[in-house]
Amino acid sequence: MTDVRGVQFVAAARPTLEGAGVHLRRAFGFGKETLFDPFLLLDDFRGDDPALYRAGFPWHPHRGIETITYMLEGEVDHGDSLGNTGTIRAGDVQWMTAGSGIIHQEMPRGDAAGRMGGFQLWANLTARLKMMEPRYRGITAAEIPTFEADGAQVRVICGRLGDVSGPVHDVVIEPEYFDVALAGGAFWRHPTPPGHTVFAYLFEGAARFDTGGRDAHGMIAAGGGTIVLLGDGEAAAVEAGDEGARFLFVSGRPLREPIAWRGPVVMNTREELDQAWRDLDTGIFVRSRL
Ligand code: FE2
Numbered sequence: 001m002t003d004v005r006g007v008q009f010v011a012a013a014r015p016t017l018e019g020a021g022v023h024l025r026r027a028f029g030f031g032k033e034t035l036f037d038p039f040l041l042l043d044d045f046r047g048d049d050p051a052l053y054r055a056g057f058p059w060h061p062h063r064g065i066e067t068i069t070y071m072l073e074g075e076v077d078h079g080d081s082l083g084n085t086g087t088i089r090a091g092d093v094q095w096m097t098a099g100s101g102i103i104h105q106e107m108p109r110g111d112a113a114g115r116m117g118g119f120q121l122w123a124n125l126t127a128r129l130k131m132m133e134p135r136y137r138g139i140t141a142a143e144i145p146t147f148e149a150d151g152a153q154v155r156v157i158c159g160r161l162g163d164v165s166g167p168v169h170d171v172v173i174e175p176e177y178f179d180v181a182l183a184g185g186a187f188w189r190h191p192t193p194p195g196h197t198v199f200a201y202l203f204e205g206a207a208r209f210d211t212g213g214r215d216a217h218g219m220i221a222a223g224g225g226t227i228v229l230l231g232d233g234e235a236a237a238v239e240a241g242d243e244g245a246r247f248l249f250v251s252g253r254p255l256r257e258p259i260a261w262r263g264p265v266v267m268n269t270r271e272e273l274d275q276a277w278r279d280l281d282t283g284i285f286v287r288s289r290l
Pocket residue numbers: 057060062067104106
């Protein structure tokens with residue numbers, strides 16, 4: 001019989017101030033990087049008051065990680081120090097591999113009603129790829145396929161579900177990234193590679209994530225956003241509450257490497273961190289042209 005994953009850790013996302021004064025909710029971040037390895041951070045920046053997000057994320061560097069932005073509502077204008085510009089629109093994904101270094105800005109804009117929202121996930125890069133050539137992969141909403149079965153509607157951003165394959169490939173940690181919507185009472189089961197880290201970020205409705213019966217968390221409500229880390233096993237099994245549920249479902253292969261993290265730079269050693277900040281001071285942080 002397949003070993004169904006239980007619930008290992010549950011927490012409400014915490015109000016956090018980031019960038020130039022953006023009020024967001026952090027599902028997990030610094031201090032939880034070992035628990036969520038290979039993932040470092042997940043921010044939920046849904047909001048309906050432009051005063052709370054307008055300041056945005058002006059020019060800042062990244063090195064050693066990937067940032068994955070998934071928009072639900074509104075838009076984010078993006079620009080970088082090499083002259084690339086673009087807009088991430090509702091339903092779009094930007095999969096940015098900082099590698100050796102980029103300096104960019106991310107400026108949110110609401111829709112006509114002032115609503116703006118989405119998620120940014122940080123995935124760690126393995127030691128040999130931390131200084132790789134940076135790259136952007138922009139995926140539009142129309143390029144993201146939907147898998148539908150038995151009350152489950154899943155947008156497949158990365159990974160495979162049945163015969164539906166997501167548009168993002170060639171990522172070392174072999175991630176899955178799904179946006180899962182379950183109708184009231186619907187049951188969704190998904191095989192997951194044993195040993196991989198698996199979490200859900202519940203942002204609408206309520207669901208049970210321990211239907212295998214190993215633990216007793218029972219029904220979990222989304223509230224303002226709730227992170228649910230699953231324990232190891234061969235499959236995840238989720239049952240939606242009466243009002244349905246919507247959650248991000250993410251998995252990836254842990255790196256199990258030393259993590260040295262300072263702000264938007266994540267390396268393996270303190271020396272590499274010091275080097276990154278020296279490179280910023282001396283103007284050689286951006287190594288390669290995109
Ligand atoms: Fe950024």
